[in-house]
Amino acid sequence: MMPTLTPRLQRFLDRNSHSMIIDGDSIAVSSDQTIAVVNPATEEVIAHVGLASAGDVDRAVSSARLAFDNGPWRTMAPMDRERILLRFADLVEEQADSLAQLITLENGKLVGQARSSDAIGASKTLRYYAGWATKIEGSTLDLSLKQKPGKQNFAFIRREPVGVVAAIVPWNFPVSIAAWKIAPALAAGCTVVLKPSEETPLSALMLGELALEAGMPAGVLNVLTGDGATTGAALVAHPGIDKVTFTGSTATGKQIGKSAMDHLTGISLELGGKSPVVVFDDADFEEAAKGIAAGIFRNQGQVCVAGSRVYIQKKHFDRVLQDVCDLGKKMRISHGFDPDADLGPLVSSQHLERVKSYIGKGVEEGAVLESGGKQVARTGYFLEPTVFSSEDNQKVIIQEEIFGPVLVGVPFDDIEDALQKANDTPFGLSSSVWTQNINTAHQMIDGLKAGWVFVNAPGRSDPNLPLGGYKQSGIGRELGRQGLYQFTTTKSVNIVY
Ligand code: NAD
DSSP: OOOOOOHHHHHHHHSSOBOEEETTEEEOOSSSOEEEEEETTTTEEEEEEEOOOHHHHHHHHHHHHHHHHTSSTTTSOHHHHHHHHHHHHHHHHHTHHHHHHHHHHHHOOOHHHIIIIIIIHHHHHHHHHHHHTTOOOOEEEOOOOOOOTTOOEEEEEEEEEOOEEEEEOOSSSHHHHHHHHHHHHHHHTOEEEEEOOTTSHHHHHHHHHHHHHTTOOTTSEEEOOOOIIIIIHHHHHOTTOSEEEEESOHHHHHHHHHHHGGGTOEEEEEOOOOEEEEEOTTSOHHHHHHHHHHHHHGGGGOOTTOEEEEEEEGGGHHHHHHHHHHHHHHOOBOOTTOTTOSBOOOSOHHHHHHHHHHHHHHHHTTOEEEEOOOBOSSSSOOBOOEEEEOSOTTSHHHHSOOOSSEEEEEEEOSHHHHHHHHTOSSOOSOOEEEOSOHHHHHHHHHHOOSSOOEESSOOOOOTTSOBOOSGGGEESOBSHHHHHHTTEEEEEEEEEO
């Protein structure tokens, strides 16, 4: 079952300890507390990392602060920053197999998806933002302020890097989401302390090593290992942080937002979702069913933009939902290195139990279990693709984020009914609409309260396409120009001469 690992990954895993990266060096945590990293397909411990204490956090933030205030990064010619980021992108691409295998070992996802979404995805994001390093602009303005006789003025806005950034990321796309934060922050001239999830710290360490190999100066990108309660909380509360960029659950995002306000630290929050998919009577049903299945079952449903509620116009409800169930039943469930696998394990036993408890709740509250629903009887945290149906939009499994391969189908009457139901949750991250009618598509685009609307496709990220949430799905936008400018601040200047 174990594949042949790349020599680089083998050497990485053979190390006795996996230290943090601070100030360009491998640094062990100061306490003897460790976190076990478990392979979710085998339930075996593959490594231990240290749990960074508040003191370790302070050391990492001080290193990033020094590199920002005194180091060469911010003052470097933008083209030189670009060159290092491009080298970083190249190395991530060259080491895509090592990164992908490591992600599969610690996260469970299919190695092909780890390669394309995480490793290659991260290299694309790095390359995209490398190009932005040379394109950051301010502007000049005309003011109406009266000048003394013989005097004139020249007013302009400078755009500057925001400073030291704390980047806290989840486990579902550990390397690509890290790149969504570190690439724009570094392109803008900021320095970064990255805190990966306790489930997937190893791939973040490998990413940090590649940054150093690319020529990133010491202290510009630091990587801490640790949990949320100790390490993450100390990082957010640290007065030396200028900006917190967080991706994770809505509950954690709220805590982080409150803590950041103690020092009025800037925040951007990319949080949970419960994204609707709306299928109209005129849709291409075959394509829609494939899109719905891909949208909820890819990465075992552990995708923030997963389409986890599907609203199908009444006349074709049974047919479309049946097609999705059939696609789910055909999926081959196996470990992430199996080339025939369509679905791997969930990330951890705790997460599996959480998703199973939602399936139990769905049955208890009277939703109809149309297919799947069971844990697979084998070692590892494997769960069948699961489809429910319900007429009642208020069910817990329709209102709360499950973050697993669990879909709920709900029938609707017309556009008004579809919009009312689709918007009726606290979340607003993504949405998909399936229709051949351009009028219907535009009415839905206009009415949906979501940061993303995809028409005739499941949601997919691109470095140039901003992502972020309405309502409790977050604050701010990641990726694209907006994703870069969240790591900048402006200074308004007026010169009288
Ligand atoms: P999580 O909120 O449990 O943890 C995310 C990160 O926050 C981890 O690194 C964790 O250690 C850290 N953390 C936890 N408590 C903290 C605290 N008090 N202070 C500081 N840091 C803390 O989320 P998760 O289970 O790792 O990820 C799944 C969630 O992420 C889902 O809700 C999913 O929708 C969301 N997500 C959102 C997006 C997006 O772009 N909007 C993308 C991916 C995942």
